[in-house]
Structures are given as C-alpha cells and as structure tokens.
Amino acid sequence: xxxxxxxxxxxxxxxxxxxxxxxxxxxxxxxxxxxxxxxxxxxxxxxxxxxxxxxxxxxxxxxxxxxxxxxxxxxxxxxxxxxxxxxxxxxxxxxxxxxxxxxxxxxxxxxxxxxxxxxxxxxxxxxxxxxxxxxxxxxxxxxxxxxxxxxxxxxxxxxxxxxxxxxxxxxxxxxxxxxxxxxxxxxxxxxxxxxxxxxxxxxxxxxxxxxxxxxxxxxxxxxxxxxxxxxxxxxxxxxxxxxxxxxxxxxxxxxxxxxxxxxxxxxxxxxxxxxxxxxxxxxxxx
Numbered sequence: 564x565x566x567x568x569x570x571x572x573x574x575x576x577x578x579x580x581x582x583x584x585x586x587x588x589x590x591x592x593x594x595x596x597x598x599x600x601x602x603x604x605x606x607x608x609x610x611x612x613x614x615x616x617x618x619x620x621x622x623x624x625x626x627x628x629x630x631x632x633x634x635x636x637x638x639x640x641x642x643x644x645x646x647x648x649x650x651x652x653x654x655x656x657x658x659x660x661x662x663x664x665x666x667x668x669x670x671x672x673x674x675x676x677x678x679x680x681x682x683x684x685x686x687x688x689x690x691x692x693x694x695x696x697x698x699x700x701x702x703x704x705x706x707x708x709x710x711x712x713x714x715x716x717x718x719x720x721x722x723x724x725x726x727x728x729x730x731x732x733x734x735x736x737x738x739x740x741x742x743x744x745x746x747x748x749x750x751x752x753x754x755x756x757x758x759x760x761x762x763x764x765x766x767x768x769x770x771x772x773x774x775x776x777x778x779x780x781x782x783x784x785x786x787x788x789x790x791x792x793x794x795x796x797x798x799x800x801x802x803x804x805x806x807x808x809x810x811x812x813x814x815x816x817x818x819x820x821x822x823x824x825x826x827x828x829x830x831x832x833x834x835x836x837x838x839x840x841x842x843x844x845x846x847x848x849x
Contacts, residue, residue: 566592568599575693575820576803577603584611584621584812593624600625600674601762604819605691605803608812613678615643615836621812622676622838629672629839632665633722633747635740637836646677646835647738648828654735655727656826661692661797664817664839666769667716667751672817674840679811681834686827689813691803691820694766697796698756698849705795708788711848712755713778716769722747752778754848759818765849766819770796796821807835818842 566581577599582592600606613621619642622628628642637643646657664672677689701709721727722743729743755777757768771789780788805813815822817840 566595566599568603570603571605571803573803574696574801575603575691576605576607576805578607578609580609582608584608584613585617587620588624597625600814600816604693604695605805605813605815607805608814609808610810611678611812612810613812615640618643618676618678618812618836618838622840625814625840626673626843627841629665629841630668631837631839632668633718633728633742633744635742642838644837645739646833646837648833649738650830650832652736652738654732654737656824657737657739657741658822658824659826660772661690661770661793661821661823662772663694663769663821665718666753666773667718667749668842669751670842670845671753671768672839673842674814674816674818676812676814676838676840678836679807679809679813680836681832682807682809682811683828683831683833686825686831687807687833688825688827689805689807689822690825691805691815691822692797692801693803693820694768694796694801695759695764695819696801697767697798698765701795705791709755709792712780713752714755714768714774715750715752715776715778716773717750717775718747718773720772720775750775753846756849757818757846758849760844760847762819764819767792767796767821768818768846770821814840818846 777785
C-alpha cells in the first residue's frame, strides 16, 4: 500500500496513512516521510499500536536521540519520557505555553515524536504555529526592528528551582516526573531568526518564555519586543490544531514550529510517550 499524505488544510500539518510503524522502515519510506515532514512540519500517523521499542526505532530512523533535561525517563528506557496527567490532577497543564522544545540547548532538537497511549474523550489538543510563515510574512517595519537580533535562551523560568515547576509548585502533585535544577538558569544564545538546515527557509526559533532577552536591547525594550513578537508568531492564521486519538503518533519539526498543550479534560487521564530527535548543527542566522 502506497503512503497517503493528506494536508490538514490549516497553516501546517498533515495525516499520513499507508505505513506500518510497528515494523522497520526501509530507506525509501523514511525518505518519503522525511520529505513530508519538511514540507508540512507536523505529521500525524493514526492507528499505530506501537510499543516503546517501535517508538525508539522510528525515532532513530530520523536521527540520533536528543537529550531531554529536567524530565526523568520512564523506567527501563533512557530516551522515552512520559507526558502524563492523572485524572484527579489539579496542577496546571504541562507545557501550556508556546515554545519550541529545548531551544536553550547549544544544538536544539531537530524534532519530537509523541505517541498517544491514553487519550481523553475530549480536550487535550496540541496547537502548532508555523514559524516559517511567521518569519516570511513579517511586515517591513517589524522586520527592520528584528533583523540580525540574537536571542538569549534559558530554561530557568520553567525548570529553575524558583521556576514554574520548581518552588512555585511546592506541595503540588504531578504525574509527570519533572526535575528542577540550578542548571536550568544557564543561558544560550541563538539568532532570533534561523535558517532551517534542511529546507533553507527562515524561521523564528522559539519565543518569549525560553527566550529571556534580546542582546543589545535594554530590559524594557527587549521584553516589549518579545511580547509583540509572540503575538505575531502565534496568530490564528499560522496555527494548526491537532486533535489526538489513541494509538496515534505525531512527529513535528522543532526547527519549523512552535507548539503548546491545551487542557479541557479534567477528570480524565492523559498519557503520551515522547522521544526527541537530536539536532545536527548549531542554528545559524537566516
């Protein structure tokens, strides 16, 4: 059966059928999936009853495993983490703000794979925002203000000891195995707009959140510009809303999109297993 790729009809995203991810993929199939991934940025594979072995094998078809700091891996696996929320959990929804994964690393991940294991009957959609469109459609006046800027990234606001998942959540119970650390306060610089190493297109790398400042601007000017940019980067016209199904695998290109989790499933468990595809190069300016 030939692979069938159906675009979402939104800013990005496509559904892929006609491939069995519980089996090893040959090189032509991997090449076809990679081409679709680069074109659509987010791929959903429904009806894939995959094990963790299958998930890891699929991930390695597209690169080495990336490093996932601040979240413990599942028992018996070094490269699989659980995105888990218990039915009775009262903590805020994990990752419910726009970001690109681990942009504070020297070489951020190329992509992320997420396998739906326990999916609630409603809610829990994941939003994606196409950052190629966000960069390419910048108005001339805003482009002039951001061209050549360098962003300072840090995980401190989220994973520092005083961050969102640190002291601020003292006494809050989470099903996820989050580990806060002083290491999260370290900084890493990247161009604000980077050139994609495979498709060559410019894109914003992350946004306010993991980006803490813009070099060369004072604090108030930097904060105001980052807030203005986040509003631009996450407009509805750049978005794809993904609705989950059990046994669905989603892979996205971390170099092309922002993403964020949504809630709306209180009283229901939600469990997904995640792997990270390592990046291969330091981001360079577009």
